[in-house]
Amino acid sequence: xxxxxxxxxxxxxxxxxxxxxxxxxxxxxxxxxxxxxxxxxxxxxxxxxxxxxxxxxxxxxxxxxxxxxxxxxxxxxxxxxxxxxxxxxxxxxxxxxxxxxxxxxxxxxxxxxxxxxxxxxxxxxxxxxxxxxxxxxxxxxxxxxxxxxxxxxxxxxxxxxxxxxxxxxxxxxxxxxxxxxxxxxxxxxxxxxxxxxxxxxxxxxxxxxxxxxxxx
Amino acid sequence: xxxxxxxxxxxxxxxxxxxxxxxxxxxxxxxxxxxxxxxxxxxxxxxxxxxxxxxxxxxxxxxxxxxxxxxxxxxxxxxxxxxxxxxxxxxxxxxxxxxxxxxxxxxxxxxxxxxxxxxxxxxxxxxxxxxxxxxxxxxxxxxxxxxxxxxxxxxxxxxxxxxxxxxxxxxxxxxxxxxxxxxxxxxxxxxxxxxxxxxxxxxxxxxxxxxxxxxxxxxxxxxxxxxxxxxxxxxxxxxxxxxxxxxxxxxxxxxxxxxxxxxxxxxxxxxxxxxxxxxxxxxxxxxxxxxxxxxxxxxxxxxxxxxxxxxxxxxxxxxxxxxxxxxxxxxxxxxxxxxxxxxxxxxxxxxxxxxxxxxxxxxxxxxxxxxxxxxxxxxxxxxxxxxxxxxxxxxxxxxxxxxxxxxxxxxxxxxxxxxxxxxxxxxxxxxxxxx
Numbered sequence: 001x002x003x004x005x006x007x008x009x010x011x012x013x014x015x016x017x018x019x020x021x022x023x024x025x026x027x028x029x030x031x032x033x034x035x036x037x038x039x040x041x042x043x044x045x046x047x048x049x050x051x052x053x054x055x056x057x058x059x060x061x062x063x064x065x066x067x068x069x070x071x072x073x074x075x076x077x078x079x080x081x082x083x084x085x086x087x088x089x090x091x092x093x094x095x096x097x098x099x100x101x102x103x104x105x106x107x108x109x110x111x112x113x114x115x116x117x118x119x120x121x122x123x124x125x126x127x128x129x130x131x132x133x134x135x136x137x138x139x140x141x142x143x144x145x146x147x148x149x150x151x152x153x154x155x156x157x158x159x160x161x162x163x164x165x166x167x168x169x170x171x172x173x174x175x176x177x178x179x180x181x182x183x184x185x186x187x188x189x190x191x192x193x194x195x196x197x198x199x200x201x202x203x204x205x206x207x208x209x210x211x212x213x214x215x216x
Numbered sequence: 217x218x219x220x221x222x223x224x225x226x227x228x229x230x231x232x233x234x235x236x237x238x239x240x241x242x243x244x245x246x247x248x249x250x251x252x253x254x255x256x257x258x259x260x261x262x263x264x265x266x267x268x269x270x271x272x273x274x275x276x277x278x279x280x281x282x283x284x285x286x287x288x289x290x291x292x293x294x295x296x297x298x299x300x301x302x303x304x305x306x307x308x309x310x311x312x313x314x315x316x317x318x319x320x321x322x323x324x325x326x327x328x329x330x331x332x333x334x335x336x337x338x339x340x341x342x343x344x345x346x347x348x349x350x351x352x353x354x355x356x357x358x359x360x361x362x363x364x365x366x367x368x369x370x371x372x373x374x375x376x377x378x379x380x381x382x383x384x385x386x387x388x389x390x391x392x393x394x395x396x397x398x399x400x401x402x403x404x405x406x407x408x409x410x411x412x413x414x415x416x417x418x419x420x421x422x423x424x425x426x427x428x429x430x431x432x433x434x435x436x437x438x439x440x441x442x443x444x445x446x447x448x449x450x451x452x453x454x455x456x457x458x459x460x461x462x463x464x465x466x467x468x469x470x471x472x473x474x475x476x477x478x479x480x481x482x483x484x485x486x487x488x489x490x491x492x493x494x495x496x497x498x499x500x501x502x503x504x505x506x507x508x509x510x511x512x513x514x515x516x517x518x519x520x521x522x523x524x525x526x527x528x529x530x531x532x533x534x535x536x537x538x539x540x541x542x543x544x545x546x547x548x549x550x551x552x553x554x555x556x557x558x559x560x561x562x563x564x565x566x567x568x569x570x571x572x573x574x575x576x577x578x579x580x581x582x583x584x585x586x587x588x589x590x591x592x593x594x595x596x597x598x599x600x601x602x603x604x605x606x607x608x609x610x611x612x613x614x615x616x617x618x619x620x621x622x623x624x625x626x627x628x629x630x631x632x633x634x635x636x637x638x639x640x641x642x643x644x645x646x647x648x649x650x651x
Contacts, residue, residue, distance in 0.1 A: 043509035110457065133488060140491035147498045157464065160471040163494060167478050170501035177508040182581070 011053060011172050018049035019176070026077060044068060044077070050173045059158070060166045063150025103155075507580065551575075 022045025030037065047064060054061035069075045119127050144159065145151040148166050151159055472490055476483075479497045484490050551573060558566035570576060578586075 039510045043506065046505065046509060136488040137491060140488060140495060144491060144495050144498070147495060147502070157467050157471065160468060160475060163498070164471065164475055164478065167475075167494075167498060167501065170498070170505065171478075174501055174504045174508065177505065181508055 008168075008172060011169075012176050014053050015049050015172055016176050016180075018052055019046050022046075022048055029077060044074065046173055046177060050169050053169065053172075054165070058162060058165050059150040059154065060148055060162050061169075067149065 023041060026041040026045055030041075048068060051061040051064040051068075056062050056065070115127065115131075118130070141156065141159065144163060145154070148159070148163055151162060154162065472487065475494060476490065479490075479493050481493055484493065555566055555570060558569050
């Protein structure tokens, strides 16, 4: 458990730094943003930051980055942020489809054969219960696939692995963002930063400096 | 049968007591292959100990009574001395042969000798044991050479359960091709020899040893590379397809177990309900990210546009996702839109609307605190709130909280009491607003 908390702390710091970097770049990009754009900026840079902590080693991070880069305006932003190292890989969809088709046909034959065998062995009720359970699991897997970015063409095993990683990253993201939000709120109350909407960025940075000083 | 086993037991115990240090050093180099050749040290002391044992067998027998408390059926230990006298010579020969082979050969030969040893004991006292099948035997025998050669028991025993030594599994199964169920019984007894060594494993290993059929089949049944014909477990096919399926299912199961630690409320054993919890948790986290990106923007006034934006986002994203357009999402969207519209006009009517729906507004920090209190999770942050509410709102009214406004949205999963027998869970959004 100790190792795990240490690892997540470093993860949080990395995410925080990248997030700040993203926000700074974005604000340099567009000087005056209204509230909606600000929200978009924050969320975007947060997503990019958390995806980049994985260094494109997981499917979800790659898909997330790719989805963000799909938007033209964001693309420039993304390229600016990751001018140094980031490689945005994407598996050729055609190759995936061919492989999954072959596997799918084999699975279908196998499944029908198995149900025949099972229907002979077990009673009809057991078979039906089992098929219902399988259908439930299948539906839920489909929903999960839609939730996790990039989870569409993955089989059960890697899907669960990706989900695991994704949940960990989401938790880190939420934790850091929440701390920032509460810290900003406290600092506003204490009068450390300005409340004005124009200076929201400076306010955040003041808070962040305080926090980084605390952490290190 | 029993006495011979006890002799082995004695050897093992003394190897523990005398050479814990050296064995642990050797264990540091342990990998999948058996390390018979590196264990010269124990053999010399084994010789000495065996001589001691031969001279003082009754005393050694009595010393072993303390470790057999876990198995009630071992009352047949009461007749040690008579049987011992019969088997002394045989056992001495076999044991010396065994240790010779320990130095020079691999695990297979050791197993062969041990099996000869056990067979020579006769199968008289075996009726008391319930046969647990070949799987029990092989896991028991598998533990014998590994325990004889190194003292790092936790790894070894767990390894034998979880087949981290595929080579050993394969060789053991190969040896078992010709054996009958009775041998399984004798071997089953032999695995009880390791109870004293298994003491430091805790409860997890011992019940595993007592019911090796379950773990043995999962551990030994799926060797990584079966070099020989795999002996069929009882009631399971040796079909490569089913083995592959079993392997796949195990991998999924172990990953789900890892997920169980992350997701709160994950004490469900059912796969479908675990998936349900996972889905809810992921949705919750994603929603939190979205909300947190809105909060503390410093803009005191324009709250409603944010809400409207969120609902429009959700609507657009739902349009693209065909799979997840369920009843829940639609009701949520509708409610959200309504609330957003109302909030633009008048906060009061918006609040009344929410209350009529059985929802409320609260700051997200309070929501977190509540969910931490009601939820069984270890992590106070992560809680999909399962609150049973009737049509009463969660908390009445608003909160005069922090000075500056913060928008936060909390997903509350409320299951209606009574009314619906099926207990549907409709996910509703409670928009929170604090003045």
